[in-house]
Amino acid sequence: MDSIEKAMFGRSVSAVTRPPAVIPPVPQSREDVIERAVNLPSSAPITSPNLPEAHRRTRRSVTLDMERIRASGLLVPDSQRSRIKEEYRQIKRPLLMNVDGKGAAKVDHPNLIGVTSARAGEGKTFTACNLALSIASERNRTVLLVDADILRPAVAKMLGFEGDQGLVDFLADDQMELADVLVSTNMSSLTVLPAGSKHHLSAELLAGDNMRRLTAEMSQRYPDRIVIFDAPPLLATTEARILASLMGQVVMVVEAERTLRAHVKEALSLLNPNQMSGFVLNKSRDLITSGYYGKDYDGHDGQEFGTLPPAGSIG
Structure with missing residues (x-):
């Protein structure tokens, strides 16, 4: 499987911080539900099944099969060195610097990172899972991985477990607590929120x-x-653009030798220009220079990078 070749955070970002998003007032009952799940101590998730229910952060825990994860091409957080680990170190560093307030510009909600693409099948789920696994392997970092692609969910399947209830169920049921749908893992620093059940208004919920x-x-x-x-x-539904607007940082996954420049330009035009955003070139077979994607996007509209069939990661 071809892995991520390079992370390119070359898109210029305005130094002007956009105004904070206007969030509608939260009804007290709903706010209490959310706060009980997310306003928690900064310690790692407690997943021992022997603890009383009141002391658990989540209602469900799964054991990720690391050998299965490795065989599928995903990153395994262990002491062994690998090319994919080095690649994701390059990808996550600018993101974490922005989270820590050490980036080139300040943004709202920098700890909310959306991983998307212009079209389906370019490797965004593969990238999101690897990014979560990589960051979760760091000291003093904890990660919540949310499957927000509710029409085509793939995170739980990629990590090797059944999603059951998740984000859709929580959004649809005002009486449900977030802890009811969060899934802790045998990586104490990684928690997953699956997409959840099918719902006829799933797009509207998102x-x-x-x-x-x-x-x-x-x-x-x-x-x-x-x-x-x-x-x-981003080019699949209008709901995707709304979700992207809620993120502090956006990672755009581009499939090497297959994605049209015109599609990438169209997708970028849908993002807030003051958002922190960057590219991950996925499924590349050759080493490239940092200028492969960059300022040359202003030309060659519609040029195709190649005709290789989709391979490797999904998303």
Whole structure:
């Protein structure tokens, strides 16, 4: 499987910080539900099944099969060196610097990181999972990986477990606590929020007020956590653009030798120009220079990078 070849955070970012997003007032009952789940101590998740229910952060825990994860091409956080680990070190460093306030510009909600693409199949789920695994392996970092691609969920399957209830169920049920749908793992620093059940209004739920409130609460009451969203492709639905607007940082996954420049330009035009955003070139077979994607996007509209069939990662 071809891995991520290079992370390129070359898109210019305005130094002007955009005004804070206007979040509708949160009804007291709903706010209490969210706060109980995210306004928690900064220690790692407690996953021991022997503890009383009141002391658990999540209602469910799964054991990730690291050998299965390794065989699927994903990053395994162990002491062995590998090319994919080095690649994701390059990808995550600028993101973590922005979270820590050490980046080139300040942004709102920098700990909310959306991973998306222009079209489906370019490797965004593969990238989101690897990014979460890589950051979760760091000291003093904890990660919540959210499958927000609710029409085509893939995070739970990629990590090797059944998603069951998740984000959709929480957004649809005002009586449900977030802890009911969070899934802790045998990596104490990694928690997963699956996409959840099918719902006839799933797209509307993703673009609704409850999602806005949830992301705002995650950022403000969960400031020491990195929240990574596997987001829908930007050109797939209007809801994907709304979700992207709630993120502090956006990672755009581009498939080497297949993605059209015109599609990438169109997708970028949908993002807030003051958002922190950058590229990950996925499935590349050759080493490239940092200028492969960059200022030359202004020309060659519609040029195709190649005709290789999709291979490797999914998303």
